[in-house]
Amino acid sequence: MRDKNIKIDVTDGAAIPTRRDPGLFNAWRVTLIGTVIAIVSLVIFKPDPYLRIIKFVPDGILITFQVTFLSIALSLIVGLFTGLGRLSKNRAINLIASVYVEVIRGIPLLVQLFYIYYALGTFFRIHPFTAAVTAMTVCYGAYMGEVFRAGIQSIDKGQTEAARSLGFSKSQTMFYVIIPQAMRTILPPVGNEFIALLKDTSLVSILAVSDLLRRGREFATQTFAYFETYTMVALLYLMITLILSKIVSIMEDKVKPYDQK
Amino acid sequence: MTKSDETIITIENIYKFFGDIEALSNVSLKVRKKEKMVIIGPSGSGKSTLLRAINRLEGVDRGKIVIDGQDITDRHCNINKVRMELGMVFQNFNLFPHKSVLQNLTMAPIKLKKVPPVQARENAMRLLEKVGIKEKATAYPSQLSGGQQQRVAIARALAMNPKIMLFDEPTSALDPEMIGEVLDVMVNLALEGMTMVVVTHEMGFARQVADWVVFMDEGKIVETGTPEHFFQSPEHPRTKKFLSQIL
Ligand SMILES: Nc1ncnc2c1ncn2[C@@H]1O[C@H](COP(=O)(O)OP(=O)(O)O)[C@@H](O)[C@H]1O
Ligand SMILES: [Mg+2]
Numbered sequence: 001m002r003d004k005n006i007k008i009d010v011t012d013g014a015a016i017p018t019r020r021d022p023g024l025f026n027a028w029r030v031t032l033i034g035t036v037i038a039i040v041s042l043v044i045f046k047p048d049p050y051l052r053i054i055k056f057v058p059d060g061i062l063i064t065f066q067v068t069f070l071s072i073a074l075s076l077i078v079g080l081f082t083g084l085g086r087l088s089k090n091r092a093i094n095l096i097a098s099v100y101v102e103v104i105r106g107i108p109l110l111v112q113l114f115y116i117y118y119a120l121g122t123f124f125r126i127h128p129f130t131a132a133v134t135a136m137t138v139c140y141g142a143y144m145g146e147v148f149r150a151g152i153q154s155i156d157k158g159q160t161e162a163a164r165s166l167g168f169s170k171s172q173t174m175f176y177v178i179i180p181q182a183m184r185t186i187l188p189p190v191g192n193e194f195i196a197l198l199k200d201t202s203l204v205s206i207l208a209v210s211d212l213l214r215r216g217r218e219f220a221t222q223t224f225a226y227f228e229t230y231t232m233v234a235l236l237y238l239m240i241t242l243i244l245s246k247i248v249s250i251m252e253d254k255v256k257p258y259d260q261k
Numbered sequence: 262m263t264k265s266d267e268t269i270i271t272i273e274n275i276y277k278f279f280g281d282i283e284a285l286s287n288v289s290l291k292v293r294k295k296e297k298m299v300i301i302g303p304s305g306s307g308k309s310t311l312l313r314a315i316n317r318l319e320g321v322d323r324g325k326i327v328i329d330g331q332d333i334t335d336r337h338c339n340i341n342k343v344r345m346e347l348g349m350v351f352q353n354f355n356l357f358p359h360k361s362v363l364q365n366l367t368m369a370p371i372k373l374k375k376v377p378p379v380q381a382r383e384n385a386m387r388l389l390e391k392v393g394i395k396e397k398a399t400a401y402p403s404q405l406s407g408g409q410q411q412r413v414a415i416a417r418a419l420a421m422n423p424k425i426m427l428f429d430e431p432t433s434a435l436d437p438e439m440i441g442e443v444l445d446v447m448v449n450l451a452l453e454g455m456t457m458v459v460v461t462h463e464m465g466f467a468r469q470v471a472d473w474v475v476f477m478d479e480g481k482i483v484e485t486g487t488p489e490h491f492f493q494s495p496e497h498p499r500t501k502k503f504l505s506q507i508l
Contacts, residue, residue: 162355162414165316166369166421167345176372180359258358258401 016191016249032242039235049225053216053232060215061236067129067201067211071136072194078137079144084174086149097145104142110203112139117207132204140197147193151186152178184255191248195241202237212236267294269425269456270315275324277310277480284310285321286480292425297457299467299488302477303503308460311477312429315458316340316347329424345373348418348426352434354410356402362389362413363398366420374421381420388416392446408439412446419450426450428459462507468492476500 017028042050085097104112116138117131126134155178163173205214216233220226270292277285284307292298300308313319314326317333317340325334331343357365366385370376376384389395392412394405402410411431418426428447432440444466451457451470461467467474467488474491476484476499484497492508495501 156355158351158353158355159357161318162349162351162357165318165344165347165349166418167341167373168369169341172372176368177357181357258403 016188016195016245016252018249018252028242028245032239032246035235035239035242039232039239042232042235046228049223049228050232052223053219053225053229056219057212057215057233057236060210060212061240063129063209063214064198064201064211064240067132067136067204067209068194068198070133071140071197071201074133074137075140075144075193075197076190078141079148082141082145083148083152086145087152101142101145104139109135109139109200110206113203113207128204128207128209132201132207132209136197136201136204139200140193143193144190147186147189148182150189151182154185155181187255188248188252191245191251194248195244198241198244199237268292269294269329270458271325271327272311272315273325273327275314275321275326277307277314277319277321283480285314288324288480288482290475290482290485292456292458294424295454295456296472297451297455297459297470298473298475299471300458300460300475300477301462301464301467301503302483306477307480308477309429310480312349312427312458312460315425315427316344316349318349341373345421346424348415348421348423350411350414350418350426350428350431352430354402354407354414354434356410356414356417358402360401361398362394362400362402362405365402365413365417369417370420385416385420388419389413391419391449392416393442406439407435408442411435411439411443415443415446415450425456425458428457428461430460430462432461432463464492464508476503478503 017025019025039054043054082097082100085093086101088094088097107115113132113135116135117126117128120126121131152174159177159181160173163177164170168176201211202213205211205217208214210218213233216229220229223229268291270290272288272290275285275288276283286307288307288311290298300311302308310319314321315328317326321334325332327333328343329346331338333340333343356362357368360368363382363385366388367376367378367381370381370384371378386395386398389398392415394409394412394416397405397409397413402413405413415426415431431447432443435443440463444463447457447459447466448470457470459466459471471488473485474488475482476491476495476497478499484491484495484500486495491500491504495504
């Protein structure tokens with residue numbers, strides 16, 4: 001049937017390796033292999049300080065993952081409602097959702113983090129981890145909302161009419177007919193958002209959340225090995241995003257045309 | 262053909278505006294149970310708008326529409342309930358591409374009428390057999406030809422067991438060689454006694470099954486009559502002109 005190849009881009013994520021783009025695919029492989037070789041050889045040939053760094057940061061990697069996955073899950077929910085709100089015919093709901101998106105898109109994530117932790121923190125105590133996840137969710141919820149909106153809008157109006165004419169209500173039409181189809185268009189840009197979000201979690205280190213970057217900084221200030229520490233931190237981030245982008249590309253491959261299920 | 266006298270669709274003085282465009286202007290008509298009405302007219306004359314007003318896909322600005330005793334222009338009317346009685350077939354089929362043919366037929370009965378899935382599937386297979394496409398039950402819409410898709414779309418509407426079927430140019434998007442298979446299904450449906458309102462340019466179909474033909478132009482009903490009246494002695498000059506162009 002109509003197989004529109006709609007591409008939605010909101011924030012710029014990482015390049016997703018795809019076999020349809022051999023150049024990109026090769027670049028991904030070369031970078032990953034290079035990164036792994038660099039990490040391994042640094043640890044083997046110069047265990048002091050590299051091996052010590054590697055042993056110091058895993059707690060941080062875990063926190064980075066926790067912030068990432070919690071924020072992804074929550075921002076998907078916020079994003080779905082924001083996207084639906086932006087499409088709502090109810091003026092008030094539409095306005096609230098649209099203003100939310102405008103406000104969030106106009107404020108740097110770092111400022112949002114500070115705002116939630118420090119500014120709101122003057123009124124009530126917020127745990128840094130909670131503040132971090134909240135800020136990431138609020139920010140990426142708005143981005144995801146735009147992705148959902150575009151995905152839902154990409155579905156032919158005839159689908160809604162067919163469902164409504166059978167007797168489905170508005171919300172049944174949305175959940176049984178429109179959203180399942182929109183998922184196909186939504187998945188690639190959502191994958192991009194995941195990766196962008198993971199990278200942006202490094203900002204939360206500023207709120208005393210012991211993520212990968214924060215742990216690195218702790219190590220560096222103790223040992224003064226700034227160059228070695230940040231080299232390793234950068235390599236670790238790179239490896240994580242490369243692997244995540246591969247996971248996203250595998251997910252995208254799973255979204256086959258309906259007749260090839 | 263014997264008809265009951267019971268009116269199932271009553272349209273009284275409806276108006277519909279799209280901005281400055283008067284898509285429907287003071288349109289009134291009645292359809293009785295088991296009747297078949299064919300609506301013809303040039304492009305943009307308001308045929309689709311009229312058909313879509315019958316199941317409120319298009320709300321009207323003035324006037325009254327009563328379907329099987331229920332006033333759908335009343336704001337308190339549960340339109341979803343009424344729509345279950347009204348099957349609709351679109352020019353572009355609008356099958357659900359993410360569902361198999363069988364699922365296209367069973368989804369609404371299972372979700373909306375709480376029909377047990379086994380029974381819904383049996384009923385769906387019976388309908389697919391009726392429209393001659395049983396072997397495609399597990400296929401996806403994209404694997405079907407246009408004619409097959411439209412037959413599935415008719416079966417999907419029939420799966421809700423509607424009292425009335427609405428068709429909006431069901432053969433206009435089809436390659437010529439596929440028009441026949443869809444019209445055959447529609448003719449059989451007519452012979453079974455379904456109440457039908459059909460927008461079409463297929464004059465052979467109109468001649469064969471229509472009790473009434475309605476000619477529309479510029480949002481108004483210009484002339485109504487039996488097929489014999491239309492094809493032998495149309496009255497209005499605009500009707501004559503239109504018929505001379507398409508016959
Ligand atoms: N959704 C809409 N928005 C604006 N104008 C419309 C819309 N739908 C129909 N119209 C206009 O209303 C008139 C009647 O359209 P329609 O009922 O589709 O005619 P037909 O089906 O006879 O070709 C046309 O002038 C058309 O342009
Ligand atoms: Mg039309």
